[in-house]
Amino acid sequence: MKDWKFLMEAAEGAREMAYVPYSHFRVGAALLTKSGKIYAGCNVENASYPAGICAERTAVSKAVSEGEREFEALAIVGGKEGDWAKFCAPCGICRQVIAEFCPPDFKIVLGNSAKFEVYTLGQLLPLSFTGKNL
Numbered sequence: 001m002k003d004w005k006f007l008m009e010a011a012e013g014a015r016e017m018a019y020v021p022y023s024h025f026r027v028g029a030a031l032l033t034k035s036g037k038i039y040a041g042c043n044v045e046n047a048s049y050p051a052g053i054c055a056e057r058t059a060v061s062k063a064v065s066e067g068e069r070e071f072e073a074l075a076i077v078g079g080k081e082g083d084w085a086k087f088c089a090p091c092g093i094c095r096q097v098i099a100e101f102c103p104p105d106f107k108i109v110l111g112n113s114a115k116f117e118v119y120t121l122g123q124l125l126p127l128s129f130t131g132k133n134l
């Protein structure tokens with residue numbers, strides 16, 4: 001199995017940029033394109049809570065707005081300040097956004113750079129609703 005440590009480390013770097021004055025829950029995500037580039041993102045909160053955005057969608061938006069649409073894997077790290085051991089699974093909205101661009105066998109790596117597990121998008125979002133349904 002491929003060693004995703006490098007991608008988890010990129011996600012950990014992005015996590016340091018998290019703007020989280022309200023939840024103090026820092027998340028970093030690193031999206032690997034098929035061409036080998038990494039687009040990283042963090043969560044950016046807002047005083048008007050729903051205006052905040054998750055790390056995963058920051059990363060996807062950065063990549064897509066740079067012309068990227070072909071992705072290999074997404075690494076996600078996160079937790080309360082200093083509590084990096086727990087897994088941070090993507091929220092439902094992020095799973096839906098990932099499904100817009102990625103197939104069911106797309107890899108999602110959860111944990112931290114020392115210990116991680118690899119899931120597929122199909123495992124995290126079964127019976128998804130996509131453009132194919134329209």
Ligand code: THU
Nearest residue numbers: 023025027043054055089090091
């Ligand atoms: N958050 C993410 O960035 N990604 C997730 O997958 C889960 C939640 C953020 C949103 C909010 O800034 C904070 O974590 C607490 O929910």
